[in-house]
Amino acid sequence: MSNKLVLLSVLALTFVCVALANKPAPLQDFCVADSNSSVKVNGVTCKNPMQVQAEDFFFSGLHLRGNTSNAVGSKVTPVFATQIPGLNTLGISMVRIDYAPWGLNPPHTHPRATEILTVLEGTLQVGFVTSNPDNRFITKVLQKGDVFVFPVGLVHFQQNIGNGYAVVIAALSSQNPGAITIANAVFGANPPIPSDVLARAFQMDKSLVDELQAKL
Ligand SMILES: *[C@@H]1O[C@H](CO)[C@@H](O)[C@H](O)[C@H]1NC(C)=O
Numbered sequence: 001m002s003n004k005l006v007l008l009s010v011l012a013l014t015f016v017c018v019a020l021a022n023k024p025a026p027l028q029d030f031c032v033a034d035s036n037s038s039v040k041v042n043g044v045t046c047k048n049p050m051q052v053q054a055e056d057f058f059f060s061g062l063h064l065r066g067n068t069s070n071a072v073g074s075k076v077t078p079v080f081a082t083q084i085p086g087l088n089t090l091g092i093s094m095v096r097i098d099y100a101p102w103g104l105n106p107p108h109t110h111p112r113a114t115e116i117l118t119v120l121e122g123t124l125q126v127g128f129v130t131s132n133p134d135n136r137f138i139t140k141v142l143q144k145g146d147v148f149v150f151p152v153g154l155v156h157f158q159q160n161i162g163n164g165y166a167v168v169i170a171a172l173s174s175q176n177p178g179a180i181t182i183a184n185a186v187f188g189a190n191p192p193i194p195s196d197v198l199a200r201a202f203q204m205d206k207s208l209v210d211e212l213q214a215k216l
């Protein structure tokens with residue numbers, strides 16, 4: 001083998017190993033979540049395959065607009081393994097997100113999923129921030145039909161920058177992506193994070209920390 005071929009083979013093998021390390025291939029056609037099982041595993045135990053029905057792979061309701069009458073002006077409608085038991089172990093899920101005019105899906109991260117989003121209606125400014133030490137803000141304005149990716153674990157947001165209504169559909173690479181909204185996790189923790197910790201971390205006055213904690 002030429003050196004180039006060896007290098008290519010090693011590269012190919014590395015990609016295969018990385019792919020396997022990230023998400024193991026399923027060991028059966030499906031593993032529909034058995035909501036009655038009390039056994040704790042990484043995911044949920046499987047329902048008897050002979051009792052599996054089409055309903056286990058089905059959800060209805062993503063045509064319905066979410067209620068955006070809240071402090072941030074957005075609403076996420078999830079379709080995770082909780083909503084579709086058949087998603088258990090498959091490493092994929094979906095959401096609908098509605099935005100009131102100028103509504104915001106505030107900065108948050110999904111600890112277990114990359115997200116790919118497409119705009120069905122409206123104009124959104126979206127962005128994410130890279131890891132330390134760069135913390136580079138990568139942002140773009142999206143129109144109807146545009147698609148954008150938020151890499152796993154990175155802090156990201158979407159804001160409706162129009163006077164009209166906006167809606168997106170997004171897919172996530174986990175049956176249960178998880179969401180950590182930064183403002184709520186930091187200033188709305190229960191019980192609260194000591195205010196001197198936050199005052200020092202954010203280099204701000206303790207009174208301002210108290211105000212934010214009271215709000216969240
Ligand atoms: C859970 O148990 C209830 C009552 O026995 C039964 O009706 C239901 O079908 C079970 N669900 C699953 C997912 O097996």
Ligand SMILES: *[C@@H]1O[C@H](CO)[C@@H](O)[C@H](O)[C@H]1NC(C)=O
Pocket residue numbers: 067068069070
């Ligand atoms: C939307 O949510 C607000 C605030 O919780 C509530 O007052 C209102 O009734 C809801 N509207 C609908 C149509 O459900």
